[in-house]
Amino acid sequence: MNTSAGAGRQHTTGQGAAAQGAGAPDTAARDEVSRDQRQAELVAALTQVLPRGAILFRHEDTAPYECDALTAYRASPMVVVLPETDAQVAATLKVCHRMGVPVIARGAGTGLSGGAMPHPRGVTLSLAKFNRILEVDAAACTAVVQSGVRNLAISEAAAAYGLYYAPDPSSQIACTIGGNVAENSGGVHCLKYGLTLHNVLRVRGFMVDGESVEFGSQAPDAAGLDLLSVVVGSEGMLAVTTEVTVKLIPKPQLARCIMASFGDIESAGAAVASVIAHGIIPAGLELMDKAMTAAVEAFVHADYDLDAAAILLCESDGTPEEVAEEIARMEEVLVAAGASRIEVSCDEAQRLRFWSGRKNAFPASGGISPDYMCMDSTIPRKRLAEMLRAIEQMQSKYGLRCVNVFHAGDGNLHPLILFDAEAPDEMRRCELFGADILETSVRLGGTVTGEHGVGIEKLNSMCVQFSPSERAQFLAVKRAFDPLESLNPGKVIPTLHRCAEYGKMHVHRGMLPFADLPRF
Amino acid sequence: MDQRNPTLERLIDQVDRARTHRTPLDIRGGGTKVFYGGPPTGEPLDVAVLSGISSYEPTELVVTVRAGTLLSELEAQLEQHGQCLPFEPPRFAPGGTVGGMVAAGLSGPARANLGTVRDHVLGATLLNGRGEVLTFGGQVAKNVAGYDVSRLLVGSLGILGVICEVSLKVLPVHRASATLRFDWDEPQALRQLNLWASQPLPLTASAWHDGRLHVRLAGAAAAVSAACGKLGGAVVAPGAAPAWWRSVRDQTDAFFSLSAAELAGGQCLWRLSLPATAAPVRLPGQQFIEWHGSERWWRTAADPREVRAAAASAGGHATLMRGADKSAGVFAPVSDVLMRIHRGLKQAFDPACVFNPGRLYAEL
Numbered sequence: 001m002n003t004s005a006g007a008g009r010q011h012t013t014g015q016g017a018a019a020q021g022a023g024a025p026d027t028a029a030r031d032e033v034s035r036d037q038r039q040a041e042l043v044a045a046l047t048q049v050l051p052r053g054a055i056l057f058r059h060e061d062t063a064p065y066e067c068d069a070l071t072a073y074r075a076s077p078m079v080v081v082l083p084e085t086d087a088q089v090a091a092t093l094k095v096c097h098r099m100g101v102p103v104i105a106r107g108a109g110t111g112l113s114g115g116a117m118p119h120p121r122g123v124t125l126s127l128a129k130f131n132r133i134l135e136v137d138a139a140a141c142t143a144v145v146q147s148g149v150r151n152l153a154i155s156e157a158a159a160a161y162g163l164y165y166a167p168d169p170s171s172q173i174a175c176t177i178g179g180n181v182a183e184n185s186g187g188v189h190c191l192k193y194g195l196t197l198h199n200v201l202r203v204r205g206f207m208v209d210g211e212s213v214e215f216g217s218q219a220p221d222a223a224g225l226d227l228l229s230v231v232v233g234s235e236g237m238l239a240v241t242t243e244v245t246v247k248l249i250p251k252p253q254l255a256r257c258i259m260a261s262f263g264d265i266e267s268a269g270a271a272v273a274s275v276i277a278h279g280i281i282p283a284g285l286e287l288m289d290k291a292m293t294a295a296v297e298a299f300v301h302a303d304y305d306l307d308a309a310a311i312l313l314c315e316s317d318g319t320p321e322e323v324a325e326e327i328a329r330m331e332e333v334l335v336a337a338g339a340s341r342i343e344v345s346c347d348e349a350q351r352l353r354f355w356s357g358r359k360n361a362f363p364a365s366g367g368i369s370p371d372y373m374c375m376d377s378t379i380p381r382k383r384l385a386e387m388l389r390a391i392e393q394m395q396s397k398y399g400l401r402c403v404n405v406f407h408a409g410d411g412n413l414h415p416l417i418l419f420d421a422e423a424p425d426e427m428r429r430c431e432l433f434g435a436d437i438l439e440t441s442v443r444l445g446g447t448v449t450g451e452h453g454v455g456i457e458k459l460n461s462m463c464v465q466f467s468p469s470e471r472a473q474f475l476a477v478k479r480a481f482d483p484l485e486s487l488n489p490g491k492v493i494p495t496l497h498r499c500a501e502y503g504k505m506h507v508h509r510g511m512l513p514f515a516d517l518p519r520f
Numbered sequence: 521m522d523q524r525n526p527t528l529e530r531l532i533d534q535v536d537r538a539r540t541h542r543t544p545l546d547i548r549g550g551g552t553k554v555f556y557g558g559p560p561t562g563e564p565l566d567v568a569v570l571s572g573i574s575s576y577e578p579t580e581l582v583v584t585v586r587a588g589t590l591l592s593e594l595e596a597q598l599e600q601h602g603q604c605l606p607f608e609p610p611r612f613a614p615g616g617t618v619g620g621m622v623a624a625g626l627s628g629p630a631r632a633n634l635g636t637v638r639d640h641v642l643g644a645t646l647l648n649g650r651g652e653v654l655t656f657g658g659q660v661a662k663n664v665a666g667y668d669v670s671r672l673l674v675g676s677l678g679i680l681g682v683i684c685e686v687s688l689k690v691l692p693v694h695r696a697s698a699t700l701r702f703d704w705d706e707p708q709a710l711r712q713l714n715l716w717a718s719q720p721l722p723l724t725a726s727a728w729h730d731g732r733l734h735v736r737l738a739g740a741a742a743a744v745s746a747a748c749g750k751l752g753g754a755v756v757a758p759g760a761a762p763a764w765w766r767s768v769r770d771q772t773d774a775f776f777s778l779s780a781a782e783l784a785g786g787q788c789l790w791r792l793s794l795p796a797t798a799a800p801v802r803l804p805g806q807q808f809i810e811w812h813g814s815e816r817w818w819r820t821a822a823d824p825r826e827v828r829a830a831a832a833s834a835g836g837h838a839t840l841m842r843g844a845d846k847s848a849g850v851f852a853p854v855s856d857v858l859m860r861i862h863r864g865l866k867q868a869f870d871p872a873c874v875f876n877p878g879r880l881y882a883e884l
Contacts, residue, residue, distance in 0.1 A: 137797070138718055139714045139715070139717075139718065139797045140714070140795055140796060140797040141717055141718050141796075142795075161718065162718065162719070162720075163718060183664060184664050184668070186662055190661075190662065191661070194635070194639065195662070197639075197668070197671070198635060198639050207857060211857050212857075213855075213857050213858070214855070214858075215858075217793075217835070217836065217837070218795045218835050218836075219793040219794050219795055219814060219835060219836035219837065220631070220632070220636075220793055220811060220814045220815065221636070221675075221793050222793075222837065222854075223837045223839070223851045223852040223853070223854055224851060224854045224858060224862060224880065224881070225672060225675070225676055225680075225862055225865065225880070226625070226638055226671060226672055226674055226675055226676075227672070227858065227861060229638060229668050229671035229672050229674070230667045230668055230669065230671070230672050232668070233664050233667065233668050234667055238667075248718075250718055250719055250720040250721075251720070252720060253720055273579035274579075276578075276579045276580075276581060277578060277579045279602055279603075279692030279693070279695070280692070281691065281692065318720070318739075318740070318743060319720060319722075319742075319743050319746060319747075321740065321742030321743050321745075321746045322722075322739060322740040322742060322743040324742065325740045325741065325742045325743075326740060378658075378660040378661075378662045378663055379660065380577075380580050380582075380659060380660060381579065381580055382577065382579060382580060407662070410660070410661045410662045411660050411661065411662065412660075412662045445658070445659060445660075446658065446660055447658050447660055447662075447663040447664075447665045448665050449663070449664050449665050450660070450662035450663060450664065451662055451664060452664070453664050454664070454665060454666070458665070461665075462665060462666065465665055465666075466665075466666060467654070469650075469652045469654060470654045470655065470656070470666075473648065473652075473654055473669070473868070473869070474666050474667055474669075476867075476868035476869070477667050477669065477865065477868055478667075479864065479868065480861055480864025480865045480867070480868045481861055481864065483864075492666065492667075493666065
């Protein structure tokens, strides 16, 4: 979920995050000398296996790689490489493995959790040149693409056959399939069509030591443990992906969308539950609160209902017969649930207009605030109203505004906390606000990240969601793939030490210390 | 799942003892899939004692259920709310449990369109080889916090630990369905299935055997009737179709049953998992095709090497589903690098190697 910020600077949650294990602090000067020397050795070794132009190490060349879309956190990579072939990727990994250099794989850099933030002593391995679509097989409904191919480019290539690739993160014009595999990306249609994992058959790439590896297969399954399940969503910590085989599905002949207004958040939440209870799985089910609606209306002028406490977008797709039947049932359910205004799209232009505000929620937030921080927790759908009430109270507690968009169908929240990084104390309060939302989500039975990943951004929140033995088990899984922990080290799984530091406000599965004390 | 649950505490004690004495444990649910995988060895660890639905909220499309719960009990509960496990898990005998369903990872006829067991697992609680009770994933559909360990457990045949509880995504039952029959030979059936798969049709299953193709359509009533008109073929009586698909799902159809004498004579049931567009496979024996061509069952006495070679050259792999002699391995061997990861994961979850030794691969 990434969009370019409008006027404002975009942040996601911070928690004062810094990558772990970046090396012991030395005196700055000695560090600088040894870094220069180390860099020279590494460049010399890489020059043996890569063309000169594929190795960047001067500060002005590596600067664009200092962060991903979580721009608040940066590090300067020692070297950036841009290999073009599998053999070059393998050779790069072998060099790094031999020299004990961490490797951070990178796609388009649209990630929102700092998963691709460089390691100051590491190599950033860009897959940007792996941008070829190798095969579209219309009969098998599959496409074989290199990992640097953009998400949307797959659907564009498949369109000639009436097929498309279903997962559609908002950043789909820019984000790569390799990055989608790393994050197990979703999108607005995943309630019906699933996440990346559900739409990927095979991942090819390399282990940390440069050995080639294949997870999954072109058959529906592969022998042995389902390793594809852990590789998808592993944030580049288990292997480097160079090729992905995805499933394509027939493009629905028709899509129509209902825009429904509700006078209060509770009835909008109840309407979402009611749609599901009636056995309907909408192609998309999205909610915006009043403040968000006002912000997007100012941005896209799509004639949204500014009086509504919440707006629900409910989409149906399929054959014309299916859509007609489903839209009629959806309308009935939404009216019964107390919708104060209902509009059904009559044509594609109107459907896209309904969606325009939702799709521009992030830039619109940039238009009303110098900075905003985007959260990404998931909660059980039924806790929606409770969550939004809690966020309302947090606004006064932290003295900051928050606007809300919500993938209501699957419980994934994107509260956008508005702040000004240049105003004294606002960044700090914003980080506390964000952490509070994540901890509340865990307490309500949810998770700290629905689709943006942990990266470095949510390391502290992982201490809240998982016990020490669960985190130790994650690290053991990593070591089964990467024994020396050289692939994207310090991300996703917080160290015990880090969690101990964060422990003052430790909440584990709702077991707050002094759980009965009100916390406002 | 509450770790102070006395039943769970007894299981933890049993695991701790097994680890100390290095005695293998044979994790047992209903015992309905003992035939699947390598032969069980060790002291039984009974998971049936962990039973019951922990939470079920139809509007969340999620059910959390203890591993020893009967699959039939879970499905009866879901049915009351017009919901189902969309992947149609097979039951080879009464008494199968939810934990066994997840550990075996087998999906039924709807899998080609509606996904696998793995696709519907949202979270799991695991008792690992160190006697730790760990929860991964959760009760929400979108969750990328940490590695997806709960899905790694699907099809693991218990080698990583005791699955204690799982959260599953459930879906509404289709409002309408119809089954059509076509008298086509194998090449024509495969060609047609491949063609249909790339069109927006409400297909949910297909089965070809002995010159006859059955196709199931399900979804909105209008969509099913429109598709019936488009596809043609003979309509199977609505009263008879569900029972017929159940016989495919549970493998009670005559094709799948091997008598003791046939097994002793070297007859085997193989499952070939292939790209749906793979050309017809040539082996001696009889064939039953599901999943629009991507799952091909063979009743054959052919040498395991011949079966595996045929599957590999078609781009897939072969599993010995039923057979008297399992010395050639039940599952296709994996590459050296994947076996290294398998060993690493076994070490990570079960360092003393107490759980289900040999069920997946002899060396694990």
